[in-house]
Amino acid sequence: MIMVATWVSLAFVLGLVVRTFGLPPLVGYLGAGFILSAYGLESDPALDAIAHAGVLLLLFIVGLKLRLRTLIQPEVLIGSVLHMAIVSAVIVALFYSMTTLSMQAALFTAVALSFSSTVIAAKVLEGKKELRAFHGRVAIGILIVQDLVAVGLLSFTGGHAPSPWALSLFGLFFLRPLFYRLLDISGHDELLLLFGLLIAFVFAGAGFEFFGLSSELGAVLFGILLADHKRAVELSDSLWGLKEVFLVGFFLQIGMAGVPDWLTFWHAALLCLLLPVKAMLLFFILLVFKLRARSSFLAALTLATYSEFGLIVANMGVRNGWLATDWLVLLAIAVALSFVIAAPLNRHAHVIYSWLEQWLLPFESGRRHPDDKPILLGNSHLLVMGMGRVGTGAYDFLSERGQRVIGMDSDPAKAERHRSEGRRVLYGDAEDPGLWENLSFDEVHAVLLAMPDLEANTMAARQLRKRGFGGLICATAVHAEELDKIRKAGADVAYNYYDQVGVGFAERVWELMHRNTNQPASEHNKDPVLPE
Structure with missing residues (x-):
């Protein structure tokens, strides 16, 4: 209990401090994690469980606010694959020429760094009420494609090979009337909350993991499955408070990934210099698909992070002997730093765009995307x-x-x-x-x-x-x-x-x-x- 009290107290104090400077509280939670790590404290199973629960609830709520038909668009499917391929190629070229990594290790690291954080993007968009905005739908769609690629990569490298029974998950669509009925009869009080936890933790979390798939992906897909229900918003609202509390554990966990020496911290900071490259590349790719400069910029800035999912991929590289453990610590610090950078930038994204608008507008296509007209x-x-x-x-x-x-x-x-x-x-x-x-x-x-x-x-x-x-x-x-x-x-x-x-x-x-x-x-x- 003393450890829990320490987590909560330090997270609250630092969250309050950074908010007084106009920064999102999550920056304070990451700082709390760094401080705990500096004193030799490591994440334990209880914190890991809380963090994972927060991620599942967040992604389930994101799914509840999306429509699948809005995600199956060329700018999402083609744009995301094209972006990952180009970013990976650039990073492979840099790493292979400037480090002692083998080609296989460089490729593995590059793919891990090509992903963007689903948690940060979802939290930023939700906080600004932009999940249903056009650029928000595009950003979340790209993240879902990235998650699918990550699942495939883990399967290919022997991480979590999906069970042959995973194909049966396509039958979830036919079970939607059953889930709708359960939601209808859950009432408006604690049963509604328990129904949401049942879906997020049992069906989406444990269920997808049982079939060798990502529980995070399951949470998003189950949310989308229920998104058309008339009570989807009410269900989302009932889970909001729990999600916010559990996510504090996630940011503490990321901050407690390890205490870097100054050289590692410097290398992580250098990796963060690639974030503008990722964002600019996505900006121009989305312009090719006739999005406005504003929509392209906001979506690109939302995805200007490294991903916690990339750490899972990198960890698999360590297990297979392709990467040294030091690289995992380096990537963890780079992920945390990208969060610290992205949070305030996204909070003021519209102001930043207004400053840059005169230079970005000339790149717009003469034609407009149907959803951006x-x-x-x-x-x-x-x-x-x-x-x-x-x-x-x-x-x-x-x-x-x-x-x-x-x-x-x-x-x-x-x-x-x-x-x-x-x-x-x-x-x-x-x-x-x-x-x-x-x-x-x-x-x-x-x-x-x-x-x-x-x-x-x-x-x-x-x-x-x-x-x-x-x-x-x-x-x-x-x-x-x-x-x-x-x-x-x-x-x-x-x-x-x-x-x-x-x-x-x-x-x-x-x-x-x-x-x-x-x-x-x-x-x-x-x-x-x-x-x-």
Whole structure:
């Protein structure tokens, strides 16, 4: 228990310290790991289990926010393979000419360094609410392809050869109705949380490992399997707190990989000089697939890290005698340093892009990727953002009164369902800064913000005003204390959900009471009595 207290205390203190300097707390957690390692403390099975649990939960939550059809795109499949091949070739040439590594060892190390961190990318994108943004989907798709390549490499080198029964995992699609039913009957309390843990740890984690496959890959794929369920967001929210706590263990574990001497640290720092090369290469590859400079830059910066999965691949090289143990420590330090570098850069990615935009725009293709084109609202006068029950009700009310209305929702499946029901609804995530760069609202007179998330509503109001929108902005809020925040962000009017539901409910009851007693409302000077 003393050891756990030490981990928690040091992680909290350093996380708090780095946050005061505007850095993400994970930088402090890595620092805590380095300090513990310097005092001779090593990661133990308990910390390893916590770290692995955090990674599985994070990747499962990432999967819940993705759609498989959005990942099977040329820029993802071809772009990722092309990027890994070129990066590996460059690193092999450098290592083989500048070190004493054999060609086989140089190739193995190069492939390990060509991977990017799934954990950092997922955490960064989730923290900025950009998992569903176009560049976020591209980045996660590339990472999934990298994970598949890593699994194949481990199998080829004798690491974890998949069982022949692994082919049966293709049958998971046919079991989706069963998982949907279990999610439906899990309720809204602790059973829902336990269902998420069951899927992430048992079916995805232990299940995929049993078949000789990566548990991390299993977590993402199981998340994608459940992503179209109407309660996927609720399940994700229920797991969020546990995921955040367990991930602290992961960053401590990375920091405790070993205490480097100054020479090893210097070599690790030199390896980090290759990160801009990785990012620039991916930037230009994505431009070839007609992505905008902004989307290409944000995706490339998200993946400008070395991967914890690469350490697993490197460890296999050590086991097979191709790499010295010192190389594993060197790579572990390089991975940790890449995290420290990437975290603050990604936090300010949009600001950095604005600085570099004038030099990056000339590289854009004359044609645009279909998912990266400007969003035209046509001749619509009213825009409803968030097509849940409240947004749908507002859309229908205004449409029935002859208004030209268009809806927008961050869930592609929901937008598609609305279109099949005859509504004009586009896909768009209000928390994606790229959306506001593409959105044209010249004909729009008013915007109704009906999203359930406060941050989404405030960001939308702020971005609308920033882009020069002078029309009416009306927003909804769940809690009374949120109203002022939304108004300060630029909304003209903000309504509390439950206040207005209560008023509407009472008005409807009042109307029915007077209708049933056949008396006009103006004649009632006292409380009416419901008929028996």
